[in-house]
Amino acid sequence: MDMLKLLYLCIMVLYVHADAEKQSKQNRGRGSIWWGIAKAGEPNNISPVTPTHIYMDPAIHATLRRKQRRLARENPGVLAAIAKGANMAISECQHQFRNRRWNCTTRNFLQRGKNLFGKIVDRGCRETAFIYAMTSAAVTHSIARACSEGSIESCTCDWSHQNEPPQASKSESVSDVRQWEWGGCSDNIVFGYKLAREFVDTGERGRSLREKMNLHNNEAGRVHVQAEMREECKCHGMSGSCSVKTCWMRLPNFRVIGDSLKDRFDAATKIQANNNVRNNNNENQIMRNNRRGNKNANSNSARETNSVHGRGHNQRKQNRYRFSLKPFNADHKPPTTKDLVYFEQSPGFCEKNLRLGILGTHGRQCNDTSIGVDGCDILCCGRGYRTQEVTVIERCACTFHWCCEVKCKKCITKKTIHTCL
Amino acid sequence: MSNKDLLYYEDYDIDNYDDSFEYSYDDHELTSSYDLSDTFNCGKTVLKQISQQIFYLILINFIYRLIRQTALLPEFLKHLSSSLLGFLSTFIFFTNGNYYVILLAFISYGFLKLLQFYNVRRKGILSIAFQIITIFSCEIIERDTTIWQNLRGSALIISMKTISLAFDIGSNKLNKLPAIYVYAGYMLCPANVVLGPFVSYTSYCQTSPKTFKLVSLKVFFQAFLNSLMSIVFIFLSTCFLNYLLSDDVSFFVTYRDALIFRCSHYFVSFMSVACLIISGIDYRSSSEVFGYQVTRPLDIELPRSLVPVVISWNIPIHLWIKSYIFENLKRYGKFKAIILTYLISSSLHGLNVQLAAVLLSIGIFSYVEFRLRNLLAEILDACIAANKCLIDSKGCCITKGHEFTTKLHWVKLINFIFGVFTIVLLAYLGVLLDTSIDGNNEFSLHTNLKKWYDLNFFGHIIVLIWYIMYLISKN
Incomplete structure (x- = not known):
């Protein structure tokens, strides 16, 4: 009976362990x-x-x-x-x-x-x-x-x-203190x-x-x-x-x-991200301070690359935010x-990538004169772009009428838009 | 899962959870894009802040009214309660620094006493000089600019009271300096020590007539109306104007900023009237509806010329300046007297470059406009002078005997054009006096005349053109 209980417990522990690993992924x-x-x-x-x-x-x-x-x-x-x-x-x-x-x-x-x-x-x-x-x-x-x-x-x-502000250092706040009656x-x-x-x-x-x-x-x-x-x-x-x-x-x-x-x-x-030198001190501290997290600590420590440290038991509730x-x-x-x-390099956003849910820049409008990120060269990732002329109806020649009314005309203008291929 | 949640569901002591945080204010411009919900939110905020202060002020004045009008109490007690309640109201408004008010009042008394003791002849002029020196030195001695900033209005009222007393003694209107408790009661009178307006010594001392009621419906109504007006104006000033006039057109911004300043002035003026009415000091009513008028917003917002603006801006101060300063300087010639008057009045406001610039400019502007329009009125024989023609029942001008009265459209048009110019000039002048304070609690205008510079000094250019027009048409 005891053996059975022990076995059951073992299975449970294993299960939780595996589950935690799966979850964290x-x-x-x-x-x-x-x-x-x-x-x-x-x-x-x-x-x-x-x-x-x-x-x-x-x-x-x-x-x-x-x-x-x-x-x-x-x-x-x-x-x-x-x-x-x-x-x-x-x-x-x-x-x-x-x-x-x-x-x-x-x-x-x-x-x-x-x-x-x-x-x-x-x-x-x-x-x-x-x-x-x-x-x-x-x-x-x-x-x-x-x-x-x-x-x-x-x-x-x-x-x-x-x-x-709540985090202002004490010395600073003393001089800044103002009386607001x-x-x-x-x-x-x-x-x-x-x-x-x-x-x-x-x-x-x-x-x-x-x-x-x-x-x-x-x-x-x-x-x-x-x-x-x-x-x-x-x-x-x-x-x-x-x-x-x-x-x-x-x-x-x-x-x-x-x-x-x-x-x-x-x-x-x-x-x-993938630093293999483990800071033992800090790792120990994690385990000591986070009794709750013991289960996960082992499985995570392999992946743990940055040092995470806490202050002490009495300030446990703040531990979450105490890491460098x-x-x-x-x-x-x-x-x-x-x-x-x-910690990871951004994927390229040029092409459609369903695995990462990236739509790509196909069909995006770009600015052919800009040399910045919105310029066609950069935005279209060198694939080139299509230039179209479209007629646009806009409000224009707006005049202000006393009081509080703005009257505009409708203007039909031709615009060239560039879209990435 | 819920256990873990519970463990985390505790108040984080974020006030001291991390002192290693690098915390710095980035210099970001305040965005002034308001939306309507912000505006109402702001209105609520302002009301909450203002209501408490105003409630106390009105309460203090009501208590003062009760004490003052109780016939049984001896005079000594009335004056004493006046000074004590006045001191309380300065405490409510200024908290720290209110001792300056007391200091100013007693230094001035000492000086007046000296003048009386040695029986110096020009008491008035000397006390003006003394007041200016005292105010300047207080301003220099007090390092904390905000303290003096708060007290400036009170200091002005106290100097005005002292100067008026000195002149009155000099011209034998008063035979001797009042006793110190009377003096203190007058200086620190709760009705006007904080927000003004100037009240003469005689009206402070006047005992109420028999018809005076302790609590009457009329007084209640007038005080309520004035308070309501003042609250409307503070809403306009702090919240709604930013929303109503957005910053699209550059002139509108200038106009709006000036209007915000004017509305803030109307707030103070109407509130001061409410206090005055409640305290029952000046019960002569100059207006049926409001009881007593310190300012007339309509004359300022829809002006005929700059002259009524100058008068209506603060009527008690205008009368004070006219009767005490200008009258005594008249002998130096009109233009010099005007310039000197404005110099003195700006000095009494303390060391404030913007205010001095605005006051001097408005003095010059109104003088030039006055001369130009009077000359044009003479040449064209029409009612286009800076001041209105008084028109009798037949439609003739009584005052100047002009032939063409405001019934004619071209006369109306000329007056209208000058009115528009006045509005533009007021926007130009007022924009310098913006009283917003930035996070550092300093006046946002450290570069004093920058706003005028940004506007290319167009107001001064308009007036210069007027002056040239005046010189041309004179010959």
Whole structure:
């Protein structure tokens, strides 16, 4: 009987072990299933989705993990903000990459949200890093804004008016401290940051480098949002004095965040991917600190290439964010929180590649005079391009009529467009 | 799975989770593209911030009204409560730095006392000089520019009160300096120590007539109306104008920024009237609806010329300048007197290059316009002067006896064109006084006259052309 039990246990352990290995291979993008929320209201549902219906929608619930569902349940209104954020991320990504070979195409796969951006997210490349940072930033932005708009019940405006960023070093914040007697309703970045972190990062729990990369990039997105938080003030008083001052912290337009993330994309840091020199100290620490992760630690340690270390037992809950990533090129500086990181080379985006879900640049419009990335030479990958003349009807010669009306004529112009072969 | 989830579902202490984070502000321009939901959001925000402050101010003034109008209380207590409540209101608005208000008031009293003791003749002029020196030195001594920024309005009101007292004593309107508690009550009167307006010593001391009611519906209505107007204007100023006039056309941006500044001024003015009405100090009403008028927005937004703008901008200050400064400088010649008046008034505002530039410019602009239009009115014999003709029932001009009155279309047209020019000039002048503060809490206009430079000084060029026109038509 005991033997039988032991055998059973052995089988179980083996099974779990094998399962973990399989999972870690397959579920690289398991933290990103929630992306599907962006498209949940779209063509499949003919009726327009109102914010009140959005929680009920089973299609949406299918894209969420259990913890995410609970967060949504506990913070009514947050799902609408997240859905808005996800859509904001898509449109911003497509705006930022409109002239690139990879133009952030999305597809509508409801059940598998991670396929929203195609299978490119299976690779740990720059584009993936950007997508993760962008979605995480958009969710943070949209939650923080929703708080001050009052559309999330569990949070309100940020009345504390503490404009010091949470991570500012202490010495810096002392000199910067300002007394705001009358703190106003500010975008609630603290809540947005926390909730976005819990919601977005919930799937990235493994020890694999890919998960660390996702965590880092998600965090980078949020930090960018936080850093762009600005205080706006206005003075009122006799002859331009400042007897009454109205101030509020405001998040900038999401475009500003998109722009700075795009800059980080161009300067993203490649981190060590297949480094065989294992840092024993750190590995031990992982195992010690993450008792929960023991099962996976062995199987992952072989793949583990970057050092991941924690602080100690008492701060276990913060361990997830306590790792340092080494740059691929040892001469480079290690990536800062704001930097995007990747470890795999981006695939070529020129040709159609169904395995990676790349559509290729066939049929894309290009600019024949530009020598940049949107120029025909680069965008069409040297395949050449077709030039067509099309007639376009546009609004033109717009004049402003007092008050508040703009009248335009319709102009028919001939335009030459170039499309990649 | 759910266990693991639970373990992670704890508040991360993000305030100190990582101090090694490199955290830097990138220099990004504030994007000014607002959408409508932002605008309403902003409105809510502003209301929340303003309401508390304003509520306290109105409450303080109401308490003051009750104390002031209670006949049983001795005068001494009334003045004392005035100064104490005034001090409380400065504390509510300025928090730190409000001691400067007290300091200014008592230094000024000491100086007046000295003047009286030695019986110096030109008390008024000397006290102007003293006030300017005090304000300048306070501004230099106080390193924290924001503190002085906050106090500037209060300092101006206190100097105006002191100067008016000095002139009144000099011209024997008052036989002697009031006792210190009366003086302190007048200086720190809660109705106008923070937001203005200037109130003369006589109206401060006036006891209320028998008909005066402690709490009347009319007072309530007028105070409510003024507060409402002021809230509408602060909404316009901080939120809605950014939305209504987007930054597509460059002149619109100039106009909008100037309008934002003007609306902010209307907010302060209407709020100050509300406080004044509630405190019951100046119960003579100059307007049926509003009770008392500090500013007349319609005269400024749809102006006939710059002269009514200058008058209507802040009526009590205008009257003060006219009766105390301009009248005493008249003997130096009109143009010199105007320039000196504007110099003095800009000095009393403190060391502020923008304000001085705007005030001097508006002085010159209005003077040139006044002369040009009066000359044109004489030549064409029409009602196109800077000031309106008074027209009697027959449609004749009483004041100047012009033949062509505003019934004629060409007269209307000329006045309209000058009106448009005035609007343009006001936009040009006002754009320099933008009071937005950037993240560093400094005035965003460190390069003082940059905005005018960007506009190629077109306002000054218009006025120069006017002046040339004036010289040509004079001969």
